Amino acid sequence: MLIGVIADDFTGASDIAITLSKGLTGEGGLETTQYLGVPDAPAAGQVEAGVIALKSRSIPADEAVAQSLAACRWLQAQGCQQIVFKYCSTFDSTDAGNIGPVTDALAAHLGAQQVVVCPAFPAMGRTVYQGHLFVHDRLLSESGMEHHPLTPMTDANLRRVLQRQSRNPVAHIGWQTVVQGRQALRDAFAAARQQNSDTTLLIVDAISEQDLTVIGRACEGAPLVTGGSGIALALPHNFIARGQAKGQRASVPPIDGPEAILVGSCSGATREQIAEHQKKHPVMMIEVADVLSGKTVPDHLVAFIQAHQGEAPLIYSSGDPQTVKAIQQQYGREKVAAALDSLFGTTARQLIDAGVRRLVVGGGETSGAVVSALNLSALTIGEEIDTGVPAMISQGEAPIALALKSGNFGGKDFFARAVATLRGGIA
Template sequence: MMTEIGCIADDYTGGTDVAAGLRRAGLRVALVFGVPTSGQALPPCDAVVVAMKFRTTSVEKASEDVSAAYDWLTSQGVRRFYYKYCSTFDSTTEGNIGPITDLLLQLTGMRTSVISPSSPVHGRTVYQGHLFVGDRLLSESPLRHHPLTPMTDPDLVRVLARQTAGPVGLVSWAVVDAGPPTVREAFDLLARSGVRHVVTDAISVDDLRTVVSATQDCSLLTGGAGLAEAWAELVRDQRDIGTGTPDGDASAGPRAARDDHSTPVETVSAAATLLLAGSCSAATLAQVSEAKTAFPSHRLNPVRTPDPAQMLREARAWLQAQPSGRPRLIYASATAAEREAAVAAMGPRTAEHLEHVLGALAVDAAAMGTRRFVVAGGETSGAVVSALGIQHVLVEDELEAGVPWCTTEGPRPLRLLLKSGNFGSRRLLVDAA
């Protein structure tokens, strides 16, 4: 089996989001966590996502990790590459979207990049180079208050120009709406004029398919999960034509193959589920509020317990006292005012301490027999996956768009649902458990 697409994602829940999109397109997907080691094996798959944590790290560290991931992907025979960043373009003023795209252009030998964070299924669209969340500009959405990457400028051309020395251009929606040949001509014109990064408007899934069709000869694309899914659809259809698989035949080809090695859902008990929430987004706060009314819950409160070691001891005691046969919730999610109070009590490393506690509690729960983990927040997901020592998972069915279940391999698999802080309906945590 040939691995068609290798994707590099800048955080863990971003990795699950794009993996879900690739799977929706009919590909069998493996999700690898962290920087792969040179000898690390790749499970049989059509696409592989390497999910790392470099969204807010230094440019130097991010570049080092991405270079290592790229080398590993090429060693696995991958020739098509996708750089997945957040559909709300989460980044600091310095990067890392611009610098990492520059690096990947250098590694792949491409002259011009496609910049397309649009993900209509999640309400993220780009028009006239401006990013919208639902019907609001990015700068008017809750993302403007993000504690790590406050997004106060919706103009992607302007944002990217601050992160890279390469000229940035725009392919407007009128061009996209005219079809692939017109888009291809616009890209070629911009490239000949020296433009290095091309932001593309897209307000629908069909727009993303148009962009992919126009750039199908590229070995590198960048964007949100929406463009990746459109690219995977094209790759799938081209392979189906090449192998003689009738389009739409669910009994043959990659559509059927995607589940050959999946772990049956019923092998992992739904009763012993631990929900861990660290995201402070509005969506997660609402989901935590709903879950607290349904399940026993314990809050990690730095104001009440500023000593991380004591906080962990108290949470462990609470966890051990709960009946193992029902879902349990442990959360550090807090409002902006509560976060300020927490930092005043615990210090500048508050977020790091909370992530460590949540990861340690996941290890405790696994030792007690818990095999289903539902985790809210990208940083929290990274802490939990790292603490559990999980290197890779197979991606399975989605609970909601962009939020898939993932399963480890082996005789006693763990089942994970890693949720981006901004994703999901109010009942997502309850429904997951």
């Protein structure tokens, strides 16, 4: 294994896995496997990039650090020459963590003198300029992320955000340097090392995929790199150019059979996707109050899916930010999250036991709950359904096909496209 990734949620893990699997256009990527939690056995010999999906984004910082270090040690034991800490392209975190504490701990463990920090993902409208994070044409703090129920992002200045979380100094390398190319950026890295002998976290600007390519190539040999999935765009190139990998196109066999779509995201993009899907496919909304009272149970959801087989049925618990906030204030954020995670996880397990072979899940927390409930160990990465969302096949005797979608990812018709792709259609 050449590259090891520690991802702080399940959909983010899928996102960077497809990035590593694709590599640069015309060159191909690495054979990539996504692991659901830290494996208890060695990786298969052909795996060139391993992505460990944790559910550590919103847990206490000390727990996130412990899980991330355990993942790092396993990846090192597989021979990884470079570790990537992957977090959301909207830098989801609070002043207590978890991006800063995990980065600090990994840097200390790996002996990294400086660490690139770049959440940019231009394909999804996330760019970093002058150390500020933008979502399309808006600052992060004005993008809607300031209302996130778990990690409200009220400051777009990444230097300030990260410094409040980290014990290491935070510096910045501007786009004017990045645009000059790989060598100019490596010279900037060297200059930063001369200015500070302590471990330094370097916020690096990026407003295009070309910028990310420059950053990835400049990170050749770096023991630790951090960012959104875009940071991995050119990392396979470094190993292919050195002859350590050949470059290849990802593919997995299609899986036919019953399908189900489970959605727990409240993002604006997901709500639009649900509305679009509802025009042609059966959709069931569940009320949080009914879940908490026991009025809505997994059996009801399974019955709805089974009654609409072949129609791409979708079940969701979603709402606008104001509605979600009111529900959390009434019942308690942790109680609501635990109840929905349990509902979707148990429903997914019952659906698979009943013969469902294709499963599409919307929302990072919901995806984590589902794959945890299914007790899957590893997923083979296939073709890209939509930007940042791959088709995946579970390993084992009775494989199932999955697509795990972050809340803001995908076009309006994503859910129908995902079901068709998992069956072997054209994405």
